[in-house]
Amino acid sequence: MGMNRRLCLITGASSGIGAEFAKQYAALGxxxxxxxxxADRLQVLAAELHARHGVLVEVIPEDLANxxxxxxxxxALEGKGREIDALVNNAGYGLPGTFLSTSWSDQADFLQVLYxxxxxxxxxxxxxxxxxGFGRIINVASLAGYTAGSAGHTLYGSVKSAMIKFSxxxxxECETLGHxxxxxxxxxxxxxxxxxHDVNGMRETTNKMPKWMWMEAAPVVKAGIEAVNRGQPVVVPGVFxxxxxxxxxxxxxxxxRALAHSQTARYRKLEG
Structure with missing residues (x-):
């Protein structure tokens, strides 16, 4: 029954963009x-999606910093006889503070989780x-991967830029090799x-930003799914x-660089 349906693995699925990916893929069957x-949030989401769409949902609590x-x-999935047809690498967070003010242990965990x-x-x-002969991989990068480096959250932009190039x-390679x-x-x-922005301590700052700069998770996720289905290597959702x-x-x-530096205080927290 469910074993004949395609399976999508989503990291960072307990909230935000990850949870929205789960909802939209479940709605697609x-x-x-x-x-x-x-684990508690994953279980609640899993029960909701199974009840609403009848899909099977495996919950695998893990910390990708490990x-x-x-x-x-x-x-865990291979042990259940499941093959992964889509992968959404969504797990991530911002690490407040400068490179000087943060520990290497925290930076190493950041690199492990996000890259x-x-x-x-x-x-x-x-x-x-x-x-x-079939696969879908969505790497959640960021608009920050395009902008110049700036003070604070030091590795975020460079990691997201790397995820764009990697994707x-x-x-x-898939196209060249005939896949x-x-x-x-x-x-x-x-x-x-x-x-x-709550996790990285920036909610108060970001609340002061113009609302037209923001998007809801649903259209962001929809753009990602549509882009990967048509084989588009990079997609930036939203007109702004x-x-x-x-x-x-x-x-x-x-x-x-000057523009990024002038805007740092609006979207970067320099104190950990």
Whole structure:
């Protein structure tokens, strides 16, 4: 029954964009595997989606800061005889403070969760997708991957930029090797309403920003799913975000850096 449906693995699925991905894939009739640290939230979401859409939902509580998490997640699904047809690498957070004021342990965990773990999960699921002739990988990057570096949250922009390049490379390799229905897309949202800004301590600051700069999670996720289905390597949802991404490409680099520096206090927390 459910074993004949496609399965989508979503990281960071307990809230925000991750939970919205779960809702939209469930509405499309996909079974789900949801992973995050908060098992209680995953269970509530799983029960809701099963009741509403009749899909099977596996809950796998894991902390991706632990290097052993990616292989355990894959092994848990393989142990149930499930193949992963789609992967949404969504788990992430912002690390407040400067590089000088934060510990290496915190920075290492950040790199593990936002870069190493999604790259490893992609590496683990991609061979099966290629062998079956179907696969969808969405890496949730950010508009910050396009903008110049600035003070605070030091590694965030560089990691998101790397996720964009990584996604483009995987997409190009799949196309070059003839895996025509295996697609990889970097989804690059700007400011999106979610718990993300509560976790990184920026809610008070971001609440002062103009509402037209923000998007709801639903259209962001919809743009990502539609883009990966048509084989688009990168998608920037929203008119404002598209304008910013375009502007970063045409502005002289010194101007872009000066602009980013002048806006730092609006969207970066320099104290941990």
């Amino acid at each position: 996909w079974d789900l595997a949801l992973t995050a640290r908060r 290097p052993g998490a990616p292989p355990r997640i894959i092994a 190493t773990a999604p790259v490893e999960l992609t590496h683990r699921v991609l061979p099966g997708m290629a062998a079956r 483009e490379s995987v997409a190009a 025509k229905d295996v697609h990889c897309t970097a989804l690059c949202p700007g400011f999106t309403w979610s718990e993300f 975000n598209k304008a910013v991404a375009t502007l970063t490409r045409i502005l002289p680099e010194p101007v872009g």
